[in-house]
Amino acid sequence: MKSLIAAAGLILVANAAALLHVAANRAGTPEAVVTLTEEQLSPVTIHESGVDLTVRWQLSKPWVSKADLEQLGFDCSVSPGTSDARVHYRRQPSRRGFVALENTPGNPELTLIAAAPTADILREKHPDPNRVLILPAILTIQGYESQLTAVVSDLPLQIHVPRPFSTQLQAHANAPYRLHLAFGQNHEPWVTGVDFPTTR
Amino acid sequence: MADRAEAQRKADRIRGLREELSAPDIAEVLQLTDIQRERFDCWANTSLHSLEQQFDVDISAVQGSMSWGMRIASALCGVAFSASLVLFFQHYWGNLDILPQVLFVSAAPLALLFATEFAAKRERTLYFAGLLSLIALAAFVLNLSVLGQIFNIAPSERAFLAWGLFALILAYRYRQRIQLTIAIILLLTWACSALTAAMGHHWLDLGNRPENACLLGVAVWSVPFAIRHRQNPSFDMVYRVLGMLAFFIAITGLSEGEMVSYLPFDTNVTQAIYEILGIAAAAASIWQGVRRQWATQANLGAAFFCFLLVSRFYHWWWASMPAWLFFAIMGLFGAGVVVALKYMRRQA
Structure with a gap:
C-alpha cells in the first residue's frame, strides 16, 4: 500500500510543483510586456489541440563580442580562423545564458542584440521592458570563420494561445491582429490579450 | 513460495521429471511398479494443480507458448492504448478551457493508477495490471507535457525524474520488467541531463559528456549487488543489461567519435584509452558472465568485445593492407573468439 500512496503522491507533487512554478512566474509585475503584430509572429497554426504561434527573430551582426x-x-x-580553431571551438559544449x-x-x-550569463546584467543594460x-x-x-560568434537555440518563443484568445484568432482568420504578451519572473510568456485593429 | 516466477520454475521441474520418467530408457533403468507410478502421477498432478490454482502458472508447453503470446499482446495493447489516450486528448483539448484541461490531464494518471491496482487485485498473472500500468505512465507523461505546453514552461530534465520514479514504483509494485526498463532509461536520462546542467551546459547536451553515462551505467549494473530481488529475480538481469548498454554505448562514442572528454589528452590518445578500456571491460564481463552463469551478460560482453576489437583493427590496418587480407584476419579473429569461448564454456 505504501508504494501505491507513493505513486499517487508523486503525481500530485509533480502537478503541484508545475502549477507553483507557473504561479511564481506570473506573480508580481511581469518582467517584460510586449505587443507583437501578426508580421512578427509565424502564421497562425490552427490544429486540433489549439493555436500555437512562434515569434520571429533575427541576428544583428556582429551581435556578441x-x-x-x-x-x-x-x-x-585560440584565434578564430587558425588551423586549431575548428576543433578548439567545436569541442566546447553549449552554455546556458x-x-x-x-x-x-x-x-x-x-532583433537579437546581446548575451550575458545572467538576466540582471542584460536588464541593467536594456532597461525598457516594453x-x-x-x-x-x-x-x-563558433570560431572557425574569421570571427567569433555564438549560435542561439532553445529560445522560449513558441507561444501556446489558450481559449478565449485562440477562438478569437480562429474567428478572425487572415485579419491583422496584435498579440499582447507578458513575460514573468522565470522569463516564460503568456498571452494577456488579442485585438484586431481595423486600421493600421 | 515467494512469487509466480519461482512457482513456474517448480512447475517446469515437475513437468520435466514426469517427461523423463516416461522415457523408455529411464523407465527401463528405474523399473517403477504401477503403484509407484500412480503415486508419482498423483503427486505431480496435485502439485501442478495446486501451483496453477495459487499462482496461475503454465502447466503445459502449449500454455507456456500462449503466455508469451499474451505478454506480447498485452505490451502491444499498452502501447496502442497509450497512443490512443494521447491522440484522444490532442483531438479535444483545443475545445477546453485551461481549468478543465489541467483537471483532465492531472486526474487521468491517478485514475489509471487506481485502475491498475484494481486489476492487480483481481488477476494473479498481472497481464491487465501491466497493460494498465503502461497506460498510467503514458498518462503521466502526457500530464506533465501538456502542463508545460499550456503554460509555456521551459522544458527541463526534472520531468524525467518524476516519470522515472513513477515507472520504478509501478515496476516494483506490479513486477513489470518492461516498466523497470522504461524507469531505468528515464532515470539514466535524468541523471545524465542533471549532471550536464550542473556543469553549466544545456541539459539536452547530455550526449556530449559520455563519461557521465559510463559512470551511471556502472552504477545501474551494480544495483543487484546492493539490492536483493528475492520477489523479482528477473530484475537483476534488467539492471545488468541496461547498465552494460549505457556503459558500452558511451565507451563506443568516446572511442569512435570526437566526443568531449574529461581526460586532458588529445582526441587520438583519449580514443585509444577508451578503446582499450572498452575491450578490457568487455573481456571482464564475458569472464564474469561465464563464471556466474549470467548468459545475457556474457553474450552482450562478447558482442561489444568483437565490435570494439574489430574497430581497433580497422583503425590500425584498414588503410595499410589489402581488403582481402584485412577480412582474412577478421575471419581468423572470429575463429579465435569461438575457440576461446568454447574453452571458457568447458571450464564453467
Missing part, C-alpha cells in the same frame, strides 16, 4: 563570450564561460584563447531581443516598431522580426525581452537561451560558440 569576445568579452561577452568569455563572460558566458567560453574559452576564446540569457539573450536580449529588441522589439523595434515596424520591424517584422525581433521594448527589450530578456530570455534564457542556449549558446554555442
Whole structure:
C-alpha cells in the first residue's frame, strides 16, 4: 500500500510543483510586456489541440563580442580562423545564458542584440521592458570563420494561445491582429490579450 | 513460495521429471511398479494443480507458448492504448478551457493508477495490471507535457525524474520488467541531463559528456549487488543489461567519435584509452558472465568485445593492407573468439 500512496503522491507533487512554478512566474509585475503584430509572429497554426504561434527573430551582426563570450564561460584563447580553431571551438559544449531581443516598431522580426550569463546584467543594460525581452537561451560558440560568434537555440518563443484568445484568432482568420504578451519572473510568456485593429 | 516466477520454475521441474520418467530408457533403468507410478502421477498432478490454482502458472508447453503470446499482446495493447489516450486528448483539448484541461490531464494518471491496482487485485498473472500500468505512465507523461505546453514552461530534465520514479514504483509494485526498463532509461536520462546542467551546459547536451553515462551505467549494473530481488529475480538481469548498454554505448562514442572528454589528452590518445578500456571491460564481463552463469551478460560482453576489437583493427590496418587480407584476419579473429569461448564454456 505504501508504494501505491507513493505513486499517487508523486503525481500530485509533480502537478503541484508545475502549477507553483507557473504561479511564481506570473506573480508580481511581469518582467517584460510586449505587443507583437501578426508580421512578427509565424502564421497562425490552427490544429486540433489549439493555436500555437512562434515569434520571429533575427541576428544583428556582429551581435556578441569576445568579452561577452568569455563572460558566458567560453574559452576564446585560440584565434578564430587558425588551423586549431575548428576543433578548439567545436569541442566546447553549449552554455546556458540569457539573450536580449529588441522589439523595434515596424520591424517584422525581433532583433537579437546581446548575451550575458545572467538576466540582471542584460536588464541593467536594456532597461525598457516594453521594448527589450530578456530570455534564457542556449549558446554555442563558433570560431572557425574569421570571427567569433555564438549560435542561439532553445529560445522560449513558441507561444501556446489558450481559449478565449485562440477562438478569437480562429474567428478572425487572415485579419491583422496584435498579440499582447507578458513575460514573468522565470522569463516564460503568456498571452494577456488579442485585438484586431481595423486600421493600421 | 515467494512469487509466480519461482512457482513456474517448480512447475517446469515437475513437468520435466514426469517427461523423463516416461522415457523408455529411464523407465527401463528405474523399473517403477504401477503403484509407484500412480503415486508419482498423483503427486505431480496435485502439485501442478495446486501451483496453477495459487499462482496461475503454465502447466503445459502449449500454455507456456500462449503466455508469451499474451505478454506480447498485452505490451502491444499498452502501447496502442497509450497512443490512443494521447491522440484522444490532442483531438479535444483545443475545445477546453485551461481549468478543465489541467483537471483532465492531472486526474487521468491517478485514475489509471487506481485502475491498475484494481486489476492487480483481481488477476494473479498481472497481464491487465501491466497493460494498465503502461497506460498510467503514458498518462503521466502526457500530464506533465501538456502542463508545460499550456503554460509555456521551459522544458527541463526534472520531468524525467518524476516519470522515472513513477515507472520504478509501478515496476516494483506490479513486477513489470518492461516498466523497470522504461524507469531505468528515464532515470539514466535524468541523471545524465542533471549532471550536464550542473556543469553549466544545456541539459539536452547530455550526449556530449559520455563519461557521465559510463559512470551511471556502472552504477545501474551494480544495483543487484546492493539490492536483493528475492520477489523479482528477473530484475537483476534488467539492471545488468541496461547498465552494460549505457556503459558500452558511451565507451563506443568516446572511442569512435570526437566526443568531449574529461581526460586532458588529445582526441587520438583519449580514443585509444577508451578503446582499450572498452575491450578490457568487455573481456571482464564475458569472464564474469561465464563464471556466474549470467548468459545475457556474457553474450552482450562478447558482442561489444568483437565490435570494439574489430574497430581497433580497422583503425590500425584498414588503410595499410589489402581488403582481402584485412577480412582474412577478421575471419581468423572470429575463429579465435569461438575457440576461446568454447574453452571458457568447458571450464564453467
